[in-house]
Amino acid sequence: EAQVTQNPRYLITVTGKKLTVTCSQNMNHEYMSWYRQDPGLGLRQIYYSMNVEVTDKGDVPEGYKVSRKEKRNFPLILESPSPNQTSLYFCASSRWTGVEGSEKLFFGSGTQLSVL
Amino acid sequence: GDSVTQMEGPVTLSEEAFLTINCTYTATGYPSLFWYVQYPGEGLQLLLKATKADDKGSNKGFEATYRKETTSFHLEKGSVQVSDSAVYFCALSDEEFWGQNFVFGPGTRLSVLP
Numbered sequence: 001e002a003q004v005t006q007n008p009r010y011l012i013t014v015t016g017k018k019l020t021v022t023c024s025q026n027m028n029h030e031y032m033s034w035y036r037q038d039p040g041l042g043l044r045q046i047y048y049s050m051n052v053e054v055t056d057k058g059d060v061p062e063g064y065k066v067s068r069k070e071k072r073n074f075p076l077i078l079e080s081p082s083p084n085q086t087s088l089y090f091c092a093s094s095r096w097t098g099v100e101g102s103e104k105l106f107f108g109s110g111t112q113l114s115v116l
Numbered sequence: 117g118d119s120v121t122q123m124e125g126p127v128t129l130s131e132e133a134f135l136t137i138n139c140t141y142t143a144t145g146y147p148s149l150f151w152y153v154q155y156p157g158e159g160l161q162l163l164l165k166a167t168k169a170d171d172k173g174s175n176k177g178f179e180a181t182y183r184k185e186t187t188s189f190h191l192e193k194g195s196v197q198v199s200d201s202a203v204y205f206c207a208l209s210d211e212e213f214w215g216q217n218f219v220f221g222p223g224t225r226l227s228v229l230p
Contacts, residue, residue: 004159033218040124042205042222043160090159092218104150105218107159 002027006091006108013081014116021076021111023091029106030096032074033058034066036087037110043090049074050096081115088112118143120221122206128227129196137191137224139180139206147208149173149182149189154203154223163191163204196228 004025013019025032033048035058045058049068063085065077074093078085089112092105122139129135141147148167152160164173169184178193189206206221 035220040222043220045218092160104162104165105152105160107161109157109159 002106004091004093004106004108006089006111008111009109010112012114012116015082016080019078019081019113021078021089021091021113023074023076023108024072025074025091025093025106026072027093027095027106028071029093030071031094032068033092033094033105034064034074034076035090035092036060037090038087046076046089081113083115086113086115118147118208118210118219120206120208120219122204122221123224124222126225126227128229130229131198132195133228135191135193135196135200135226137204137206137226139189139191139221141187141189141206141208143187143208143210145210147210149180150207150209151178151180151189151191152205152207152220154205156202160205196226198228198230201226201228 007022030051034046035043037043044060046064047058047066049055052068052071055066055068088110090110091108094105095103120141150165151163153163154160164175166173166182169182172181180189180191203223203225205223208219
């Protein structure tokens, strides 16, 4: 079954304690991206990756890191979480079609993060 | 930069009522347009899409037409069901800016009452 898998589903942590949210897709997609969802703000892009070892900042990258060492995995790292990073996070992936234009995004089920 | 504006809601309707959720966009290129739906506790999933002007996307009784002249992509359904209760996101994808090209609106929460 084609899917994007995020873990954990829920996470409660304290300020400053490093954490990683994992994301894995089994569709051999080139493009992967992280979003955060906040009430009234919709989805905002944090980081994206066009392919292995190719990553770039989205609209709200401050306080986050990512890596893309393998095509299927795209972990989101919070080196020193702060309360303003409390949010619902989504990983997404998509096939890269080049000149054919954009494919739809496949989303994971989300990670609800609370930073105390 | 590119942006998407949609009515924020919440929208509350009775079962079998007609639904319209407005969406307008600004983009520098020639975007593809999408509606995504998020059911409670789940991630977003594609509802329908349109890739060029005058295209109509449709799925599960929902429709939206890509109107370049009014830069709009309004979502409609003739008769909503309780199971349609969800948050609906309008989005665009601009091929001129591939990596950051999925831009989402703020979402519209729909509640359908029996």
